[in-house]
Amino acid sequence: MEEQPEMAAKPEARPTRLRFDLPTSDIWRENLLLEPLPSHQEVDAARATHATSPPRPSSPVNLTFVPNNPPARATLSNAQTNALRHLLRLTPVIDELGKLFSGAGHELYLVGGTVRDALLDRLGDDLDFTTSARPDETERLLRRFAPAVWDIGKAFGTIGAAKTLDGTEYKIEITTFRADTYQADSRKPAVDFGDNIDGDLRRRDFTVNAMAIDVTNPSGTPIFVDPYHGLDDLADHLLRTPAPPEVSFSDDPLRMMRACRFASQLQFEPTPEVRDAIRDMAGRIEIVSAERVQAELSKLLLSDHPTPGLALMVSTGLADHVLPELPALRLERDEHNHHKDIYEHTLTVLEQSIALEKARHHQPDLTLRLAALLHDIGKPATKQLEPGGKVSFHHHDAVGAKLARKRLRALKYPNEVVDAVCQLVDQHLRFHGYGEAGWTDSAVRRYVRDAGDQLERLHILTRSDCTTRNPRKAETLRRAYDELEFRIDELRDQEELDAIRPDLDGNQIMQILGIGPSPAVGLAYKWLLERRMEDGPMDAETATQALIAWWDAQH
Secondary structure, three states, rough: OOOOOOOOOOOOOOOEEEOOOOOOOOOOOOOOOOOOOOHHHHHHHHHHHHHHHOOOOOOOOOOOOOOOOOOOOOOOOOHHHHHHHHHHHHHHHHHHHHHHHHHHOOOOOEEOOHHHHHHHHOOOOOEEEOOOHHHHHHHHHHHOOEEEEEEHHHOEEEEEEEEOOOEEEEEEEEEEOOOEOOOOOOOOOOOOOOOOOHHHHHOOOOHHHHHHHHEEOOOOEEEEEEEOOOHHHHHOOEOOOOOOOHHHHHHHOOOHHHHHHHHHHHHOOOHHHHHHHHHHHHHHHOOOOOHHHHHHHHHHHHOOHHHHHHHHHHOOOHHOOOOOOOHHHOOOOOOOOOOOOOHHHHHHHHHHHHHHHHHHOOOOOOOHHHHHHOOOOOHHHHHHHHHHHHOOOOOOHHHHHHHHHHHHHHHOOHHHHHHHHHHHHHHHHOOHHHHOOOOOOOHHHHHHHHHHHHHHHHHHHHHHOOOOOOOOOOOOOOOHOOOOOOHHHHHHHOOOOHHOOOEEEEEEHHHHHOOOOOOHHHHHHHHHHHHHHHOOOOOOOHHHHHHHHHHHHHH
């Protein structure tokens, strides 16, 4: 491991655990208890005693709170209390797993994003746990618990399982306590298994993800574990690392991308220390595999508001190493001088495309969002100063498509995503000029044919690319595209536009012309397709006469 910078010693706050008691009645008492962590020796002794005791009876989990003196600054709200109560009750799955691991002498904690999301009222059906058990033992225990068990990454300590209960399928991941680090030149973490929950939580990315619930406590009382005050940071909407950020980002540089992703997904703000560390260590992201970086970038883009995360990437210099085409746009002013720079225009187009995506009832679309993000990356390379001081970017669509292909391939995106994004970037200017001169039916047919299965995405991207601050111009463009979509729908109803093909097929062409398979058949087919695009559909007799006249003219 590379040498770490010397850091000023920071006094450790006393870790606290929030106790959840099993109820003795249906009546709730709304008090808060924060109690000191027992030593590991005390926990081990209690577990040894508990392992020989009869199993505790199953019971719904409620919260019993008792005042603490002095009170913690961040306490669970009623909503958070109910969320955690629901988290522990929704699931006999959690209680059953707790009994299983406790009976085998192991610790098991519900951890990380599952706990965070319950507190944010975003609870799903993914349950993440960490345990003192080694991976082979975890797999053995899970096979007694669930019908579906798989090896997610045993070398990394993670085993997965799925179990359906009351109509809900719970997806479960259990990972052995970890203490991972990267070597200075490594692209993969060196996996070290830990021996306690506090060490495991310290190696996690942010304090809001470093909270856990002990579901194997010998007393039968689930314990909320928050040694790094994640509840405080959750209340303040802050991203802070449990360890010093320089150490955390050195151990796993991908955490810098996660900070950007959480800035978008959770709308949380990195602390100044976190922001400074990303700025100082941005280059270290290059040791992380492209696939892992791509996964974080995709999650960021699929959030409801990706702009904060992208802005963090750019302002800290992280984008220079991951997506350098994006910060390069800050250097260019658009040809209308309506934006501070093309970078700001790009972020606006992305946000508008997301709004239209929702308005048109689509699910979050990675291909569309990548196209919106990259649609103008060809502008810096095509910038020209015209007479009179006007700036132009001729052919930036075609150049941008080539640059997008290179970048997306470097990030290891699937070929179908790369091809679709590059097609959209290449075609995003096709509409312009329609409102001024209008298009023939032939031009509309070609627009549909060239867009193919990307037509709906092209509709959204083209509409989103209008960011003018001139209301009259914006309304003119909107009406023009409304008209184009209407004409497309009208022609589709009349002519089956989605499957435009010649009025005669290859076999008919050979029969009419009296020729066998040859390049001449392809030429005739192409000519008939052009006639179809120009004139619309013809009946078989008209098409036959036109084909014979064309053939005679060729010979």
